[in-house]
Amino acid sequence: MDYLRCPIPWCGEFVLDRRNYSLLGEEGRKAVEKGLAAADWYHTKVSRNEMKELMGRTDRYALRDTAIWIAALLLSAGAGIYLWPSWFSVPFWLAYGVLYGSSSDSRWHECGHGTAFKTPWMNDVVHQIACFMIMRNPTVWRWSHSRHHTDTIIVGRDPEIAVMRPPDAARILLNLFGIMDAIEAFRRMFIHVTGRLHPEEETYVPASEHHKVVFTARIWFAIYAATVATAVWMGSILPLMVIGLPRFYGAWHHIMTGVLQHAALADDVIDHRLNSRTFHLNPISRFIYWNMNYHVEHHMFPMVPYHALPRLHELIKHDLPSADGSVWSAYRTVLPVLLRQLRGDNVFLVRKLPDTARPYRAELHDAVGA
Amino acid sequence: MPHWVDACAAEDIETEDLIRYDHPDGRTFAIYRSPEDEFHCTDGLCTHEFVHLADGLVQGCLIECPMHNGVFDYRTGKAKRAPAYEDLKTYQTKVENGRVLIEI
Numbered sequence: 001m002d003y004l005r006c007p008i009p010w011c012g013e014f015v016l017d018r019r020n021y022s023l024l025g026e027e028g029r030k031a032v033e034k035g036l037a038a039a040d041w042y043h044t045k046v047s048r049n050e051m052k053e054l055m056g057r058t059d060r061y062a063l064r065d066t067a068i069w070i071a072a073l074l075l076s077a078g079a080g081i082y083l084w085p086s087w088f089s090v091p092f093w094l095a096y097g098v099l100y101g102s103s104s105d106s107r108w109h110e111c112g113h114g115t116a117f118k119t120p121w122m123n124d125v126v127h128q129i130a131c132f133m134i135m136r137n138p139t140v141w142r143w144s145h146s147r148h149h150t151d152t153i154i155v156g157r158d159p160e161i162a163v164m165r166p167p168d169a170a171r172i173l174l175n176l177f178g179i180m181d182a183i184e185a186f187r188r189m190f191i192h193v194t195g196r197l198h199p200e201e202e203t204y205v206p207a208s209e210h211h212k213v214v215f216t217a218r219i220w221f222a223i224y225a226a227t228v229a230t231a232v233w234m235g236s237i238l239p240l241m242v243i244g245l246p247r248f249y250g251a252w253h254h255i256m257t258g259v260l261q262h263a264a265l266a267d268d269v270i271d272h273r274l275n276s277r278t279f280h281l282n283p284i285s286r287f288i289y290w291n292m293n294y295h296v297e298h299h300m301f302p303m304v305p306y307h308a309l310p311r312l313h314e315l316i317k318h319d320l321p322s323a324d325g326s327v328w329s330a331y332r333t334v335l336p337v338l339l340r341q342l343r344g345d346n347v348f349l350v351r352k353l354p355d356t357a358r359p360y361r362a363e364l365h366d367a368v369g370a
Numbered sequence: 371m372p373h374w375v376d377a378c379a380a381e382d383i384e385t386e387d388l389i390r391y392d393h394p395d396g397r398t399f400a401i402y403r404s405p406e407d408e409f410h411c412t413d414g415l416c417t418h419e420f421v422h423l424a425d426g427l428v429q430g431c432l433i434e435c436p437m438h439n440g441v442f443d444y445r446t447g448k449a450k451r452a453p454a455y456e457d458l459k460t461y462q463t464k465v466e467n468g469r470v471l472i473e474i
């Protein structure tokens with residue numbers, strides 16, 4: 001492995017050699033050869049009747065949460081506009097930013113699965129709005145997310161690996177302000193506007209869906225162009241404070257929670273208990289994140305709606321590593337591992353299972369170790 | 371030549387649910403009991419990534435795949451929601467003496 005000496009004297013050596021996470025590279029082909037692609041994943045045993053009850057759909061919770069979400073968006077934006085440009089508007093923009101730039105992450109995700117509401121068009125409407133806010137093309141991301149569920153954290157197969165090995169610390173830090181993700185989102189949007197898809201996207205979005213990608217990108221482009229034109233006409237960034245910029249200044253919460261989904265855990269395994277993390281969250285963050293802190297449970301049983309995940313957690317926790325008590329306690333275990341990875345150690349966390357759990361799946365990943 | 375096969379007892383399937391039936395020749399099927407108490411049969415594997423539909427969720431006339439939430443109308447096999455976009459094959463069913471028969 002090659003090492004790079006950082007120009008900052010106290011930083012020491014950083015690993016230069018990273019695995020090829022591209023879907024077009026060698027790693028993807030090797031994963032297929034090893035049987036890691038579309039593999040048969042471990043599932044905790046849950047009776048059919050219990051699972052049917054957990055999978056059951058209702059509009060009730062998502063309607064309530066969406067009404068609160070929209071009301072909070074309108075109130076915070078309204079107060080921000082009313083108080084603009086006074087400093088008193090800042091707290092309202094901070095709240096609006098998180099509701100726009102972070103809550104949209106979980107709404108996009110859950111409605112993309114089609115599990116938030118029972119009524120399909122309600123899922124579709126919230127999915128479209130949330131995708132616009134988080135700057136994720138709804139068609140591309142529906143398909144990339146399918147691949148993420150088929151091949152979770154399989155290098156060269158999963159297009160949604162947020163924290164690679166070694167981690168790109170600068171990228172994660174800049175993404176707390178949405179910078180890298182939004183730049184990439186705009187780059188992709190410009191590609192789509194011209195009627196094309198990125199070569200990686202072509203590996204998982206079927207040709208029959210390409211026209212939807214292009215159509216959405218052109219609508220979004222028109223909306224952003226109109227917003228920028230309005231800002232220029234008004235001689236104020238206020239229109240952009242409402243549309244577009246909150247994706248930057250409100251991104252921190254979804255990065256804070258999203259990084260914990262899989263960071264510092266194993267890759268190339270077929271047991272979600274080894275590569276996903278469940279942690280506890282305060283009720284406000286759980287509202288913003290729509291319970292995706294129950295991430296092992298979500299990956300094992302993606303049919304279970306967000307509002308039933310706490311019940312699923314109670315049902316199967318005897319078979320899972322114990323959940324981290326808070327964001328802070330999760331980061332206390334994650335950060336030292338990421339720092340070691342940054343220095344070239346090929347380490348990751350393997351959490352202890354309770355005595356009541358079935359052992360981790362050993363096949364395909366005998367080399368598992370901390 | 372299609373022929374009728376005894377797949378299961380009618381009472382093996384709860385209303386608005388499905389079960390998996392594995393034929394000895396290696397093929398696998400999904401057999402549904404609708405809220406109207408009608409029986410239907412489709413291929414057992416989702417057309418997207420060939421996951422068993424039997425762990426999925428039946429709602430009305432729809433079956434939702436447990437893997438990526440693709441949806442099919444199990445009466446016609448029609449794919450209704452991405453990432454499922456290829457239709458499922460369907461098979462005739464009949465009930466005789468409390469047994470569900472499928473024509474495969």
Ligand code: FES
Nearest residue numbers: 416418419435440
């Ligand atoms: S395997 Fe059924 S929707 Fe993907």
